Amino acid sequence: MRKIIVATHGELSKGIVHTLGVIIGEEITHSIDTYSLLPGEDVNDIAESIEKEITSAKEKKLDYVILTDIAGGSVHNTLLRLVSYPNVWVITGVNLIMLLDIILSDSNNSTQTVLEKALENARLGITLQSCIPDNLSNDLDNDDL
Numbered sequence: 199m200r201k202i203i204v205a206t207h208g209e210l211s212k213g214i215v216h217t218l219g220v221i222i223g224e225e226i227t228h229s230i231d232t233y234s235l236l237p238g239e240d241v242n243d244i245a246e247s248i249e250k251e252i253t254s255a256k257e258k259k260l261d262y263v264i265l266t267d268i269a270g271g272s273v274h275n276t277l278l279r280l281v282s283y284p285n286v287w288v289i290t291g292v293n294l295i296m297l298l299d300i301i302l303s304d305s306n307n308s309t310q311t312v313l314e315k316a317l318e319n320a321r322l323g324i325t326l327q328s329c330i331p332d333n334l335s336n337d338l339d340n341d342d343l
Contacts, residue, residue, distance in 0.1 A: 200309055201251075201260045202300060204292060205233035205244055205277060206267040211292075218297055226301060233273075241276040252283055261285045261309040263300060265292035287313055296320035 204211040211232035219227040233244045252262055262285060266274040269290040280286045287309060289296070299316035 199260050199305065201262050203231045203248060203262065203264045205264060205273050207235050207271060207273055209234045210267055214292065214294060214297060217294060235273050241272045245276045245279065249280060252286060263309065263313065264288045265297065266290045267292055289313065293320050295323040
């Protein structure tokens, strides 16, 4: 069984989980915990709260998947210490595709397999479209504006 936690700067964590609920139904999102680091708050308080849950739930045999917003950011860096527990994974760059993949994954698959697939699908879901023709785009790149 997996416990999903979304921890971000500001209220992105709440917003992305709310949006997930719009897509798949709010009842599914009630199992996702969110943590929002707001100005003046200490990210160590978030880490301690999550760590307390991890250590108190050892008998439940839960895998903890912690999704953060910015690689190298204070939330991500602080929560990385939790990967010292064998049942904890921390992923940065949370997005809706990634979260959908994880929450809708088959619980019979290993957490590692689920996360690898979610990361690949999240990467594939990031695209760029433009109406600028390729040759014009190259010309624009070379101009000194």
